Amino acid sequence: MHEFEWIARYFAPLTRGRAEALGLQDDAALLSIPHDQQLVVTTDTINESIHFFAGIPPQYIAHKALATNLSDIAAKGATPYAYSLALSLAPSVNEAWIADFCAGLAAQQDAAYIFLLGGDTTRSSGPLSVTITAFGLVPDGIMLKRSGAQIGDAIWVTGSIGDAYGGLQLCLHPDIPIADEHRSYLMQRYHLPTPRIELGQAIRALATSCLDISDGLLQDAGHIASASHVALSIESEAIPLSDAALELMQQDILFMDLITGGDDYELLFTAPADASAQLMAIANQTGIPITRIGSVQPGSGVTLVDKAGMPIPFTKGGWQHI
């Protein structure tokens, strides 16, 4: 099948008829940004055999490609708006694969009320590569950044940490014994991350800094520390772990690996210590749990401390991209 037929049959419906996409006919999209809004732009690539296993269902690949981008939009406190898609197709890709991939995009984009703007579909002699550029809207001047954490702020994290790393380990070592429900929970957390879109928007008036955890909790905490010129002190026992991750820790999976493994796509943010009650109300309202895991202090870098406040040494912060 020809590119233009694939575009018409599978990609054009993902524009949901929005005028901005010009029917995918113009090799370009045209956006009109409301005058009191700013446009947030973020780009993430996922490559076969690096960011996902070869041969996994195309729906999973589509979900992850969009979710990793929407997670960045969420971390900015922005409202997801649209996305463009660049797809480099391995020779093995056929029409059924495209149909499933687009079904995965459809489910994920509709959950976030966004649409496909445009993009490029190309052949590759090698592994599949998916690049998405996602767009979000945020009222003028209030986008959340990594900088802005203030000494005395509390450090918060959404959901639980290490589940995706656990799911990855179960993919690599399927013989690790674990309860079925925990296995399927961790696999889902690894393959189908949930961007914390609602929470990002709800906290933007309170949070002083924010990012999404993709490289690992400690490494990403380091990004807030360096951008904000402060130190982040994280209490190891406060880091929220799921029951499934706790069970994995009884099977030779190390706590340190869970909190540095990455791919969590949870939000890590700082907020004034007296905002706790308001933040807990937001968590309650959005149904997204949040946990206070430490405090912002003078200095630089990230310290992990035990119950007694003693530093716990760590060497590896997280994922190395290249």
Added chain:
Amino acid sequence: MHEFEWIARYFAPLTRGRAEALGLQDDAALLSIPHDQQLVVTTDTINESIHFFAGIPPQYIAHKALATNLSDIAAKGATPYAYSLALSLAPSVNEAWIADFCAGLAAQQDAAYIFLLGGDTTRSSGPLSVTITAFGLVPDGIMLKRSGAQIGDAIWVTGSIGDAYGGLQLCLHPDIPIADEHRSYLMQRYHLPTPRIELGQAIRALATSCLDISDGLLQDAGHIASASHVALSIESEAIPLSDAALELMQQDILFMDLITGGDDYELLFTAPADASAQLMAIANQTGIPITRIGSVQPGSGVTLVDKAGMPIPFTKGGWQHI
């Protein structure tokens, strides 16, 4: 070397200090669009061994990746604004490669007065892949589209057609005899296309439709025809060919291949027949030659006609993407 060091050393300088890029520290960029402007967004990917030869200088790859995107911006009559870069790096890529690649980006971005907004740098187990999303600005409501060609309009093309195809043939068959100056001209036209940015902006008040020729003159003419619900009649002898391409035609390179080979990155546009004098003045002013190659007629599709107006049959329109 570590991703974050490469970003700081090679990519961050490409932001030219622009606030929108947030120092490449935030996994996102933040754009404020002037209230009377619209944002044009376009995405193009080039993959090693498909769109460029493995082992060519990194500067060429950077140039082509940016130029193909800027050519789309030019075809919209928009002013180039910024770009994001997604780079999937083959295992063989080292720091020297990155340095050269970024030097190529720097030269091309500065020529277009744009800057790097953000992006993603990832590892790939396979060939190099470069995806750029380029942004342009255009006053409200006047972006050039593929639709809009009117019956009676003249059809115009910038520069000369088929040079890039000729350069590609010289890469594939270096033993084709041709004058040195013609060889180097065609190689440059293939490796280092020039987006027709100034001309695109200058014609936007006159042109009724426009696109850039990437898939081949005849196939791209078909895109205007179908988007505009008209027929395009192109006079084969009016199609501008360079002296170098004419010499190649004496060496078994067919005229039909030159006009369907693609990668020209010339603008194809339609305009009212009485706009010729104004268009020629613009060509003169910008130093970018334009040639009238046909007319818009009732019907559908593209007809290639000879001097006597008789149709010349053709089967292959141009490049098949996937």
